[in-house]
Amino acid sequence: MTIDNAVSPAQRALAVLGDDVTESALKRYLEGLPGVDATGLEQRAAALGTRSIKAASKAWALDRIIELIDLTTLEGADTPGKVRSLVAKALVPDATDGSTPRVAAVCVYGDMVPFAVEALGAAHAAGRATEPGDGLVNVAAVATAFPSGRASLAVKLADTADAVAAGADEIDMVIDRGAFLAGRYGTVFDEIVAVKEACRRADGSYAHLKVILETGELNTYDNVRRASWLSILAGGDFIKTSTGKVSPAATLPVTLLMLEVVRDWHRLTGERIGVKPAGGIRSSKDAIKYLVTVAETVGEEWLQPHLFRFGASSLLNDVLLQRQKLRSGHYSGADYVTID
Amino acid sequence: MSTHLSVPKTYKLFVGGAFPRSESGRVYEVTTPKGGFLANAAQASRKDARDAVVAARAAVSGWAGATAYNRGQVLYRVAEVLEGRRAQFEEEIAAQQGVSGAVARAQVDEAIDLWVWYAGWADKFAQVAGNANPVAGPYFNISVPEPTGVVAVVAPQQSALLGLVATVAPALVAGNTVVVVASEAHPLSAITLGEVLATSDLPKGVVNVLTGSPAEIAPWLASHDDVNALDLTGAGELEWIDLEIAAAQTLKRVLRPLAGADAVAPSLSRITALTETKTVWHPKSLL
Numbered sequence: 001m002t003i004d005n006a007v008s009p010a011q012r013a014l015a016v017l018g019d020d021v022t023e024s025a026l027k028r029y030l031e032g033l034p035g036v037d038a039t040g041l042e043q044r045a046a047a048l049g050t051r052s053i054k055a056a057s058k059a060w061a062l063d064r065i066i067e068l069i070d071l072t073t074l075e076g077a078d079t080p081g082k083v084r085s086l087v088a089k090a091l092v093p094d095a096t097d098g099s100t101p102r103v104a105a106v107c108v109y110g111d112m113v114p115f116a117v118e119a120l121g122a123a124h125a126a127g128r129a130t131e132p133g134d135g136l137v138n139v140a141a142v143a144t145a146f147p148s149g150r151a152s153l154a155v156k157l158a159d160t161a162d163a164v165a166a167g168a169d170e171i172d173m174v175i176d177r178g179a180f181l182a183g184r185y186g187t188v189f190d191e192i193v194a195v196k197e198a199c200r201r202a203d204g205s206y207a208h209l210k211v212i213l214e215t216g217e218l219n220t221y222d223n224v225r226r227a228s229w230l231s232i233l234a235g236g237d238f239i240k241t242s243t244g245k246v247s248p249a250a251t252l253p254v255t256l257l258m259l260e261v262v263r264d265w266h267r268l269t270g271e272r273i274g275v276k277p278a279g280g281i282r283s284s285k286d287a288i289k290y291l292v293t294v295a296e297t298v299g300e301e302w303l304q305p306h307l308f309r310f311g312a313s314s315l316l317n318d319v320l321l322q323r324q325k326l327r328s329g330h331y332s333g334a335d336y337v338t339i340d
Numbered sequence: 341m342s343t344h345l346s347v348p349k350t351y352k353l354f355v356g357g358a359f360p361r362s363e364s365g366r367v368y369e370v371t372t373p374k375g376g377f378l379a380n381a382a383q384a385s386r387k388d389a390r391d392a393v394v395a396a397r398a399a400v401s402g403w404a405g406a407t408a409y410n411r412g413q414v415l416y417r418v419a420e421v422l423e424g425r426r427a428q429f430e431e432e433i434a435a436q437q438g439v440s441g442a443v444a445r446a447q448v449d450e451a452i453d454l455w456v457w458y459a460g461w462a463d464k465f466a467q468v469a470g471n472a473n474p475v476a477g478p479y480f481n482i483s484v485p486e487p488t489g490v491v492a493v494v495a496p497q498q499s500a501l502l503g504l505v506a507t508v509a510p511a512l513v514a515g516n517t518v519v520v521v522a523s524e525a526h527p528l529s530a531i532t533l534g535e536v537l538a539t540s541d542l543p544k545g546v547v548n549v550l551t552g553s554p555a556e557i558a559p560w561l562a563s564h565d566d567v568n569a570l571d572l573t574g575a576g577e578l579e580w581i582d583l584e585i586a587a588a589q590t591l592k593r594v595l596r597p598l599a600g601a602d603a604v605a606p607s608l609s610r611i612t613a614l615t616e617t618k619t620v621w622h623p624k625s626l627l
Contacts, residue, residue, distance in 0.1 A: 324565075330586075331390050333566025334397070 023186030192234035249279025278311025354534030356395030357544020399545030404515035412462030485615035487515035489568035
């Protein structure tokens with residue numbers, strides 16, 4: 001049986017698939033993508049993890065990692081107070097060193113967005129384009145029944161619109177993994193298109209849309225590649241590995257694979273898509289491996305907050321400890337950074 | 341005629357309950373006093389010291405949080421396992437220090453006795469070092485010794501096993517965790533002690549053993565912000581005043597170098613020196 005529903009038109013899909021944007025055309029396209037050489041991918045990722053980083057490069061890398069962090073709190077126990085302290089940390093990561101840069105964004109649940117916006121005050125990017133060093137911080141909200149995504153489309157859209165109206169600059173949505181794994185690519189596609197539309201602000205501009213693939217539930221690298229293409233075709237500004245609630249979360253091979261899709265898309269259309277590994281990146285050493293992977297896969301121009309992010313909470317403290325070590329010449333300890 | 345080929349042992353570090361090689365990949369030769377080859381031992385780097393402190397810090401809450409009785413039982417267990425390995429210790433001490441079997445046996449006896457002596461203090465020293473203070477008011481006022489946290493130890497350099505036991509055991513009694521730099525010339529017994537500790541219910545990371553140059557490693561431990569106390573008992577040959585100055589930057593407790601019999605004498609003050617006194621006021625009930 002062939003399903004031949006027309007999926008919602010999206011400009012990117014129209015450009016790539018032609019006028020025939022139907023579920024079966026989408027399926028043909030995604031399943032026609034070449035398979036992933038898993039061994040080669042893992043070997044390449046492992047090799048990228050062995051690059052030697054000298055002290056001067058390390059100092060630059062540590063600062064840039066901070067500028068790329070989406071400082072995250074996504075707990076059922078979150079309170080306005082917890083969000084305010086998260087924002088305080090985002091603005092002044094290390095009170096002992098004024099030269100510490102600010103993080104790219106704070107990432108919270110939708111109902112916490114007003115508190116994050118209020119706490120950021122003048123430092124809130126509020127839709128303005130940000131550059132490293134300008135001191136502006138975005139507010140990212142997870143939406144669409146994060147982390148499972150098991151809710152009706154109407155609820156997901158309301159969730160998204162609510163967060164955008166409250167001042168979220170970025171929306172992290174989850175795809176419907178159940179539909180994706182069942183092969184109903186059209187459903188997933190339509191949902192992303194609809195959520196993208198729900199990201200539209202009153203003035204006609206859009207909140208940035210990050211599409212979470214939850215690669216830990218997709219089982220194969222082939223599926224990760226297909227989901228990446230699907231998310232980009234449907235209009236995602238960023239593709240993000242995971243919610244952080246499922247293990248395995250971000251891994252270097254999966255991130256490398258997604259970066260390769262982004263590279264291919266850039267070659268095809270000249271358009272730059274962002275990548276956000278999230279979950280499980282806790283040490284500076286790991287984060288530097290990701291920077292190397294980005295630089296050697298898509299190029300150094302991707303090491304910007306609008307094209308690459310780390311979804312992390314404990315990573316920041318480890319980076320601060322490493323910065324303190326570089327500055328003072330002796331090892332620091334957890335007593336010298338804040339408790340999250 | 342036996343066809344068995346001897347299988348020489350690789351002596352590695354003991355960090356976080358595992359036996360890793362040095363991250364630097366370095367080893368150094370351990371020899372008899374006459375220069376005969378005994379074994380290759382790992383030569384720890386500053387990064388191994390850093391990893392050991394991380395492991396020790398992670399182990400503090402579990403070890404300090406265990407009941408004093410439980411800590412005592414674990415330490416007794418260590419002594420039991422030590423006893424079972426005495427032949428190996430005697431052989432290694434005799435080879436490393438170039439002493440007779442009888443002298444080596446006496447050192448092992450003394451080390452085990454010392455360990456048992458300290459194990460016995462685990463659920464008793466708080467009664468001796470703590471106090472109910474008389475105060476002018478309707479309060480109980482109680483002072484109790486609390487563990488300091490992570491203790492970095494430079495073990496006595498002259499003896500292979502006894503000096504190590506004399507510095508590590510008292511730190512453990514109160515609930516501290518330890519990063520110990522073993523005797524540079526006689527490190528084999530330290531790693532064998534690590535094997536004993538790994539198989540005697542001691543939680544991983546409570547004791548971490550580094551082998552190599554104390555002159556290289558000790559400054560990194562002395563200046564480390566996450567180390568709470570520094571036992572320099574075996575650091576007499578080092579620039580130990582510099583170590584003390586480095587330790588002062590983070591207000592570490594410091595035990596100064598000792599030599600000879602003083603370094604290995606059983607002593608309650610070695611336990612209490614690595615504790616902090618906590619005093620609590622508690623209202624008496626209004627009857």
